Amino acid sequence: MLFPLGGPVPENDIIGRDSFIDTLQMRLAEGHSVMLAGPRRIGKTSLAQEVLRRLKKQGLYVASVDFFRLSSKRNIAESIINSCLENRTGIRRTLDAVWDQAKLLAGSAKIAVKMKDLEFNIGLPRKEMDDETLMEYAFSLPELLAEKDKKRMVVLFDEFQDAGQITGSDIYKKMRSFFQLQRNVSYLFLGSKEGMMQSLFGGKKQAFYRFATVLPIPQIRESDWELYISRKFRGKNIETSSEAVKEIISLAGGHPQDTMLICSEAYYTLLEVEETKLSLDIVRIAFDRAMATLMPVFDEMLDELSKKHLVREVLHRLAIGDIIYKEKNHPYDVKRAIDQLTLTAVIEKEGRGKYRFVEPMLKEYIVRNYQDG
Ligand SMILES: Nc1ncnc2c1ncn2[C@@H]1O[C@H](COP(=O)(O)OP(=O)(O)OP(=O)(O)O)[C@@H](O)[C@H]1O
Ligand SMILES: [Mg+2]
Structure with a gap:
């Protein structure tokens, strides 16, 4: 895809977030937890994942869990454990290897060695553990790993407001009781349901009250979009007028994914008509096409709101x-x-x-x- 759409964007396509990414990296590396809440599709996950990549390069341990993908306590626990242990073992699903003793292949033996010291500490996670025990194991693992390996660790929780939906809101109390004692771990919480996130972190009676610094996600500057869009088209030997590029940005009105969508439609339109110049006319067509692809999304939103x-x-x-x-x-x-x-x-x-x-x-x-x- 020339213009990435519909999910976290690769490193080189993240626009206009440099200084915000720096801020986040610094705070998290220093041990501060941060909460970011913002509407759908404005680039939360993209920027958080870039922060993790940089922290990892910096030598920290990182883990990330997306609650949107999970459906049970056990899922949550396993996902946290796998993501934490990946720092040690270098593989995604360490638990499978640990649990699948029958298939102890050469690779798994290596993994067993890498896990040996944990065995003496809190023990290895066992398949027979009940959900609650496995979850407590998961919540204590980041600090334990960080301490053992003399690392700082940063854990990303994406769509954090879904955790309570999956298991009931007691999970937050439990998490907090573990996390607040951890000296070597900081947390980055993301959520797209702003109201829920704000109350979870701002409500006096809520489990995460004052646990994390709440930062607003800044708008992407128009000049950053302009540079990116013309560079991308130029890479495909397409000439752009600044007028046309500005029109795209203005039509999308500052919404990151919609800007990408119009660009993408413009690109395909140019391919179809076999032209190499991005004109205002092309932008107009691209906008209508973008609108057409968004129609079902908007209709569904409006139906929901009409209730x-x-x-x-x-x-x-x-x-x-x-x-x-x-x-x-x-x-x-x-x-x-x-x-x-x-x-x-x-x-x-x-x-x-x-x-x-x-x-x-x-x-x-x-x-x-x-x-x-
Ligand atoms: N900084 C950015 N640079 C380039 N594109 C971006 C940026 N932020 C968002 N986008 C566009 O928005 C899309 C969605 O990005 P991402 O998944 O990171 O957002 P999100 O806020 O996590 O969305 P969701 O609410 O679905 O979780 C990307 O595929 C891309 O098209
Ligand atoms: Mg996201």
């Missing part, structure tokens, strides 16, 4: 720049609709009574559909 009273109407008003509070609605209901839209990260508050669409293409989609009737 709550007034939410869809209020969103329409915001999109077309209409007054939000109307006489026919109770102000309290309008307020609740706004809260719902903020909570689901469809809009963000910009100032008193001012809101912006997190994904400006959604705004455009609503405007277009509204006109059609």
Whole structure:
């Protein structure tokens, strides 16, 4: 893919995050835990994974667990253990090797040696352990490994708000009780459900209250996008006018994945029409095509939002720049609709009574559909 889409982007395609990545790397290496919450598809995972790559190069131990992919306590425990042990063994699924004694191949013997000292400490993780025990084992492993190997360790928990959905919210209390005693490990928590993340880390009664520094994810600068987009096209011998590149950025309205999507559609359009110049016309076509691919996504979002009273109407008003509070609605209901839209990260508050669409293409989609009737 010329323009990476739909998941964490490779190192060389991460745009405009250098100084933020530096900040994160520094804090985590120093032992501070950090929490980042932000809407879908703005590049949380991409930047976190780059931070881990750099920390690893720096000589730290790193582990990462994505709660979105997991479905049970046992899953969680195994995923943490595997990711921690990879630092020692160099393989992804160390547990399989440890557990599969029957298939003790040459490779597994080597692994057994690498795990030997753990055996004397907390013992090896055993298949017969019940879920709770295995989970406690997992939660204590990062610090144990770090201490034994005289390393600092950084653990990434992606889509952290899902942990509670999987096992119940007691898991947070348990985690905290282990993590807060660890001197050599810091944690990077990511989440796309901002409301849940904020309350988990900011609510006085919540398990992770004040456990991590909450940092806002900065916007990617337009100039960074401009450089990247023209460089990429140039690499394919496509000439770009600065006007056309700026138009892409402006149409996507600062949304990282949508910017990539329009670029990608522009590229395929150029291939189809066999042209080598990115013009405004091509950008227009690319935008419409991008919109078409987003249509099912947007429709589903809107259907979901329509389930709550007034939410869809209020969103329409915001999109077309209409007054939000109307006489026919109770102000309290309008307020609740706004809260719902903020909570689901469809809009963000910009100032008193001012809101912006997190994904400006959604705004455009609503405007277009509204006109059609
Ligand atoms: N810094 C960036 N540079 C280049 N592309 C980016 C950047 N950030 C996001 N993108 C685009 O957004 C897409 C999604 O990125 P990523 O998966 O890192 O986001 P996310 O916030 O973790 O999303 P999700 O909510 O799905 O977990 C990428 O595939 C890429 O197209
Ligand atoms: Mg992600």
